Amino acid sequence: MRLENKVAVITGGANGLGKEMSLRFASEGAKVVAVDMAELDYKHDTVEGYKLNVTDTEACKEFFDYVVDKYGQIDILVNNAGITRDAMTRKMTDEQWNLVIDVNLKGVFNLTRHIGPQMENIGGGSIINISSVVGEYGNIGQANYAATKAGILGLTKTWAKEFARKGVPVRVNAIAPGYIMTDILKTVPQDLLDKFASMTMLKRLGEPKEIANVALFLASEEASYVTGHTMSVNGGMRL
Numbered sequence: 001m002r003l004e005n006k007v008a009v010i011t012g013g014a015n016g017l018g019k020e021m022s023l024r025f026a027s028e029g030a031k032v033v034a035v036d037m038a039e040l041d042y043k044h045d046t047v048e049g050y051k052l053n054v055t056d057t058e059a060c061k062e063f064f065d066y067v068v069d070k071y072g073q074i075d076i077l078v079n080n081a082g083i084t085r086d087a088m089t090r091k092m093t094d095e096q097w098n099l100v101i102d103v104n105l106k107g108v109f110n111l112t113r114h115i116g117p118q119m120e121n122i123g124g125g126s127i128i129n130i131s132s133v134v135g136e137y138g139n140i141g142q143a144n145y146a147a148t149k150a151g152i153l154g155l156t157k158t159w160a161k162e163f164a165r166k167g168v169p170v171r172v173n174a175i176a177p178g179y180i181m182t183d184i185l186k187t188v189p190q191d192l193l194d195k196f197a198s199m200t201m202l203k204r205l206g207e208p209k210e211i212a213n214v215a216l217f218l219a220s221e222e223a224s225y226v227t228g229h230t231m232s233v234n235g236g237m238r239l
């Protein structure tokens with residue numbers, strides 16, 4: 001029970017990595033609020049679904065007030081909601097560019113601007129931002145996505161400094177997953193997925209639980225001296 005009595009907010013909690021982390025954190029004793037635009041298709045005694053578009057600034061503030069009012073405080077935030085809208089740069093539309101920047105960057109800012117300072121006030125917390133191997137190395141056809149996932153690494157290092165500046169242990173870390181089998185990969189052709197698997201040292205794609213394990217570590221006291229760090233969880237991949 002590594003997260004007993006902790007309150008965790010996990011964005012993009014209806015599917016894929018967010019669903020896996022929500023259930024895993026709950027199984028370790030956390031009360032989880034799983035935020036998503038979609039309804040949850042699963043049930044757990046200590047996971048509450050909350051419908052929210054993380055790009056909606058006012059709705060994010062209302063959500064923050066709701067959670068603090070209901071649960072008292074927020075100890076863990078996982079900024080996981082993210083999307084892709086891939087295209088070669090010369091063909092990328094304003095809509096594709098803006099939507100990815102909005103969800104993957106502004107969405108992260110929208111909740112952290114409230115929850116980070118709240119963690120300073122309550123005396124600590126753990127923020128985990130989900131980046132990507134694409135943010136570390138870049139990828140053809142993903143200029144918008146790569147920009148946001150590299151931006152998340154800058155936010156992580158900045159917030160690790162900013163929220164701990166008064167000596168309060170608010171830890172901020174990023175996870176940069178490689179290719180993990182979830183819906184986000186459903187538009188990627190199988191031959192490309194096979195190629196990505198062959199580019200890893202372990203010669204396979206990852207599973208959602210392999211990201212949830214690392215997130216659990218970073219959320220827990222076991223990682224009490226880890227902050228401002230990026231964990232690359234990609235089977236040994238370099239794009």
Ligand SMILES: NC(=O)c1ccc[n+]([C@@H]2O[C@H](COP(=O)([O-])OP(=O)(O)OC[C@H]3O[C@@H](n4cnc5c(N)ncnc54)[C@H](O)[C@@H]3O)[C@@H](O)[C@H]2O)c1
Binds near residue numbers: 017018055082176182
């Ligand atoms: N799966 C991978 O291979 C992989 C690799 C690297 C990074 N990531 C990152 O991991 C995170 C989770 O991805 P996933 O693979 O679970 O994808 P997914 O598509 O299975 O799940 C993403 C979830 O985010 C939600 N979401 C999207 N836009 C939202 C918004 N505006 N407000 C609230 N919720 C929103 C979706 O409804 C969905 O439930 C993303 O940030 C993604 O970029 C995934």
